[in-house]
Amino acid sequence: MTVCTGNICRSPMAEIVLRDRLDAAGLGDQVEVSSSGVSDEEHGRPVDRRARRTLEAHGYPGGDGHRARQVTVDDLASSDLLLPMTAQHARRLRRLAAGAPADGLAEIRMYRSFDPDAPVVEPGGDEQPLDVDDPWYGDEAGFEDCLAEIEAAADGVVAHVRDRLTAREQAS
Template identity: 85%
Template sequence: MTVCTGNICRSPMAEIVLRDRLEAAGLGDRVVVDSSGVSDEEHGNPVDGRARRTLAAHGYPTGDGHRARQVTSRDLADHDLVLPMTAQHARRLRRLADGAAGSAGLAEIRLYRSFDPDAPVVEPGGDEHLLDVDDPWYGDESGFETTLAEVEAAADGVVAHVRARLGESPSRRASSADR
């Protein structure tokens, strides 16, 4: 699950890109990808129009069926990997996890951009804000291009991580028998 603030820009963009990459890697039938936000301010709203246009311009589905929702402690129990877009989102998710009864078995929470091989390396206890995915909300279409580039740059790393967690070899490719 990808997580941003309102679940109308960054996290649905990452959800759509990851779903596309996982499908191309032959893992689409084994991995469920969704998204949510730490806030309920956009609850029920579709993907931002600028995000849809940017995704479509790059050949991705537009996410027309998406409806924003707020992350819950149940989501942390139901998902194996939760990918916040910013350090602030990660802190909120960790607090939510700490408050969850029986926190054993909760999702791994890891900043999305930590999977980007060209992103800054942040040591434990270091400034996680260096790995924030840019928030395009207050800008124009160019901000969505930047966000998509950051999302795409980390996507293959996420796919490799998921593949490893599933116990699959990195060289495994999709075949007609996989579908």
């Protein structure tokens, strides 16, 4: 599950890109990809029109049928991997996880940590250099930059998921 603020720009863009990359890697039928936001301010809204245009311009579906929703404690238990777009989102997810039973909680890992060209952040260090830029307040170029950051990390996410699936198969 990809996670941003309102679930109308970054996280649905990442959801769509990841679904495309997982399908291309032959893993689409083994992995469910979803998205959510840490806030309910956009609840029920579709993908932002600028995000939709940017996705479609790059050959991705525009997210028809997507409706923004807020992440829940149940998501932390039913998801294997939560991919926050910013350090602030990661902190919110970790606070939410603190109130949940520890068994079966999702791994929380910064989305851009999978980008081989992203800044290196020491474990327990400030994760802010890994933030995916928020395009909401900018122009179309901001959505292009956001998509580029999402695409740069997508193959790393796919490799991580593949490794986890392989490990799960070997353990069973």
